[in-house]
Amino acid sequence: MLSEKFDLSGKTAFVTGSARGIGRAIALGFAEYGAKVIVHGSKPSAALEETVEDVQELSPESYPLPFDLSDPESVENVCPREVDILVCNASIQSNLKWWDVPLETMQQQMQVNFNATLQMFQAVYPHMKARHWGRLITVGSVQEFRPHPEMPVYAASKSAQENLVRNIAKQVARDGITVNNLCPGVFATDRNAAALSNPVYAEKVYNAIPLHFAAEADDAAGAALLLASEAGRYITGANLVVDGGLRLPG
Numbered sequence: 001m002l003s004e005k006f007d008l009s010g011k012t013a014f015v016t017g018s019a020r021g022i023g024r025a026i027a028l029g030f031a032e033y034g035a036k037v038i039v040h041g042s043k044p045s046a047a048l049e050e051t052v053e054d055v056q057e058l059s060p061e062s063y064p065l066p067f068d069l070s071d072p073e074s075v076e077n078v079c080p081r082e083v084d085i086l087v088c089n090a091s092i093q094s095n096l097k098w099w100d101v102p103l104e105t106m107q108q109q110m111q112v113n114f115n116a117t118l119q120m121f122q123a124v125y126p127h128m129k130a131r132h133w134g135r136l137i138t139v140g141s142v143q144e145f146r147p148h149p150e151m152p153v154y155a156a157s158k159s160a161q162e163n164l165v166r167n168i169a170k171q172v173a174r175d176g177i178t179v180n181n182l183c184p185g186v187f188a189t190d191r192n193a194a195a196l197s198n199p200v201y202a203e204k205v206y207n208a209i210p211l212h213f214a215a216e217a218d219d220a221a222g223a224a225l226l227l228a229s230e231a232g233r234y235i236t237g238a239n240l241v242v243d244g245g246l247r248l249p250g
């Protein structure tokens with residue numbers, strides 16, 4: 001049965017940045033399909049608590065684990081290791097022209113968006129290798145294809161992460177581990193709520209999207225479930241773009 005191939009019973013999933021937005025939708029989707037989910041945010045928060053409650057209703061053994069990905073030592077010391085499915089979803093972005101980006105801002109974005117991803121891959125790999133099964137999933141951005149002029153480091157960090165996915169996919173395939181990037185376009189989340197509340201700006205954005213609307217966070221959950229489950233076992237080193245066609249030229 002095809003539906004059985006989406007079942008995540010017995011799997012532990014760690015989804016970074018799952019207190020809110022796309023990560024929350026992925027966490028809820030995985031819990032619905034039977035995974036124990038480790039719910040994460042940068043810090044304890046009302047959003048984190050609410051998401052944990054909602055996830056636990058679907059998967060009672062799920063629990064919260066907030067820590068700051070901008071601190072490499074926290075990642076090293078706190079990142080859970082007994083994880084079957086890792087989704088590196090959290091990221092930060094700053095809106096600055098490339099000639100104005102201070103070193104500290106560059107380093108923070110690269111740490112949260114790229115370095116922490118590799119650190120967490122390293123943390124969970126031994127467990128996945130020992131079980132000969134694992135899913136490493138990154139969340140990229142349509143900016144891999146269409147970089148925004150005021151987010152050069154963010155765009156570059158996402159491209160670096162996607163390159164890492166292809167690099168590592170070849171190296172861990174024999175360990176039963178797949179590695180993929182899920183690449184969102186414009187999603188209506190807290191991150192861009194202020195910008196999209198301006199009707200003139202929003203219309204400009206929607207006009208660039210062939211499907212002509214912003215995605216809801218849920219629109220990423222099915223793609224993530226495919227990559228995380230047996231249904232996606234033959235997909236590795238891929239970039240699954242969920243963008244309403246935004247990346248397409250013309």
Ligand SMILES: NC(=O)c1ccc[n+]([C@@H]2O[C@H](COP(=O)([O-])OP(=O)(O)OC[C@H]3O[C@@H](n4cnc5c(N)ncnc54)[C@H](OP(=O)(O)O)[C@@H]3O)[C@@H](O)[C@H]2O)c1
Nearest residue numbers: 017019021022041042043068069090091141186187189191
């Ligand atoms: N929304 C879009 O249009 C869009 C488009 C392309 C790509 N993406 C990508 O999709 C992913 C999710 O986006 P989103 O819009 O759902 O994000 P969001 O609503 O801004 O939520 C971001 C999540 O990441 C966590 N986070 C941020 N900085 C962190 C840090 N230093 N340490 C630990 N956690 C941190 C936040 O924690 P707190 O809850 O504690 O703040 C939050 O839970 C991101 O990788 C983003 O780049 C989004």
